[in-house]
Amino acid sequence: MSSTATRPDTSYLLRKLHSFTGILPVGAFLAEHFWSNSAALVSAEKYNTVSQELQTIPFRLIVEWAAIFLPMLFHGGYGIYIWLRGKSNVSAYPWVGNWLYVTQRYTGLIAFAYIGWHLYTERWLTHGRSTYANVAADMRNPWYLTFFVVGVLASSFHLGAGIWNFLCKWGLAATVKAQQAAGRLGALVGVAFSVVGILIIISFRYDWHPFSVYLPSK
């Protein structure tokens, strides 16, 4: 007797794919992106070297579409579909998890819109050859700057809460204690990403390079 032959519902597979893509590659890419951009905290030259390194990877278009754009489009698009199938009730039941449920949807939408705009301004308009000067010039615009801050905070929150969700939903954090620990890990990731993201924005906006002390003195 093998009932395992019963194939899982398509919605099951899509949900799992949605959950998985949130961590890999989307979450991992966010980490990589923050890491690369933190080169600005050292110097404009270091930033330009690091971004040129990334801009000249072999098979760039394939890598970009397969590892970044398509997974993000799926994660965002299916996320909106999930949102529409839920019905929030946080006003009647204002528990922490319920607040996170609602916030996860709004931050996801904000992050999705922000990333779309961010790609347009920093990737499309610069023909994939964005430099420190391009980004720093954009940051002079107060609207752009505000959107940068909002986008970074929404993305960081969404990843932090997403890690908690992921660990619970794949049964990797099953007991109450493990889920609390997963929550703390998610909070830590969210705060760390927020702080680093804001520092990078400050770096571009005010030409602030605190780690330039690492550079050999001329």
Next chain:
Amino acid sequence: MAETKQVIVKVKRQAGPKEAARWEEFSLKWRPSMNVIICLRDIAENPVTRDGKKTTPVTYDSNCLEEICGSCAMLINGKARMACSALVDQLEQPIRIEPMSKFPLVRDLAVDRQFMFESLKRVKAWIPIDGTYNLGEGPRVSPEVQEKGYPLSNCITCGNCLEVCPQVNEHNQFVGAAIISQVRLFNMHPTGAMNKSERIAAIIGPGGIQECANAQNCVHACPKGIPLTESIAEVNRDAWKQALLSWLVG
């Protein structure tokens, strides 16, 4: 003689699923240890509204009056809970009583929770012990499994976990936390485990465990304190192993 204390109760009345809903307010005589079921009984005894209009007794389900049968779940002051354990002295007045919103309405406060019982059948929430011949003794259940299983066996299918779940709604056929927890209970039992893959196959079907979005309201609303979020996580782990890995490793 001291003035008798009154209890003000507002009940949402609806003669049938297609009839218009209306609110009726009642003023009842306070008694010690009064709960919401006693309020509804007092109304039945003297079905007259606060402004003196004659009405009909309120239709509602209840049976055991000790939070063990699961039939009297309703919305009390906007929150899903058991009416029998909702003590008047702990509630803000006027006490608003409404039927649960996630189940088809029968009349007044009575709803049809058949969806939950159908879902329990779907996941085979039982342990098969009958055969056409004597199957003999089953395997022993270790004390460890007994201890884990007992709290799960306390589920009374009241439906509070479905009522508070944002993922249970008209767009979504999500079976809800109680059913998933029963999958865990019966898969945990050594005899029940013989049908484990069938239960998992059912719970990764339409409206299955994938619809859970981890809002975790269920565990707060459960009157029996069942570790529902733990059950969901445990079943989730078995589910993805079977759904995603069985074609590789059997």
